[in-house]
Amino acid sequence: MLKDNNSVPYQIKVSRRARKMRLAVACDSTVTLTLPSGMAIRAAEKFVAAKLSWIKRALEYFKTHPVKPKAKAVRGEYKKFKHQALSLAQAKVKQWAEFYGVNYQRISIKNQKTRWGSCSRKGNLNFNYRIVHLRSELLDYLVVHEVCHLKEFNHSRKFWAEVAKAAPNYKQLRAELRAYGF
Numbered sequence: 001m002l003k004d005n006n007s008v009p010y011q012i013k014v015s016r017r018a019r020k021m022r023l024a025v026a027c028d029s030t031v032t033l034t035l036p037s038g039m040a041i042r043a044a045e046k047f048v049a050a051k052l053s054w055i056k057r058a059l060e061y062f063k064t065h066p067v068k069p070k071a072k073a074v075r076g077e078y079k080k081f082k083h084q085a086l087s088l089a090q091a092k093v094k095q096w097a098e099f100y101g102v103n104y105q106r107i108s109i110k111n112q113k114t115r116w117g118s119c120s121r122k123g124n125l126n127f128n129y130r131i132v133h134l135r136s137e138l139l140d141y142l143v144v145h146e147v148c149h150l151k152e153f154n155h156s157r158k159f160w161a162e163v164a165k166a167a168p169n170y171k172q173l174r175a176e177l178r179a180y181g182f
């Protein structure tokens, strides 16, 4: 059922479980009033009228902050940044591989949900396209970490001692990188 109250259309849902009236504005601009069963429509109209300025503010918010489908937005971002991410990774890997005196094979950029980077036993290095958003100290730590795996394929004390040669504050940097989601 659709009701119109002072130019804001809203939908009424009658719910047996609801104990009181509840208003919700969804990101597609639909306004829904949940009404406990047995409650008079007139009470609902009064309730909506009292909340009108709140509803209008919420509608205005969604108009100025359109919600995009997330997967599509992420794919678009990956496409936009992957080339930049690749040249960034190539330059940094070259620099740190020289520093550590190691050889590597291929560098690829991935759209991974859970990792910043990885290193295979064959010597291939992968980095997340989101590295373009990292400040340079964090990016250096990440690349140093993966390059050190070319020497030590584990997280042993020996591995961390290698990392510390280039990034003495690696513990702090590692924690910071983890705080960014993965």
Ligand SMILES: [Zn+2]
Residues within 6 Å of the ligand: 145, 149, 154, 155
């Ligand atoms: Zn590692």
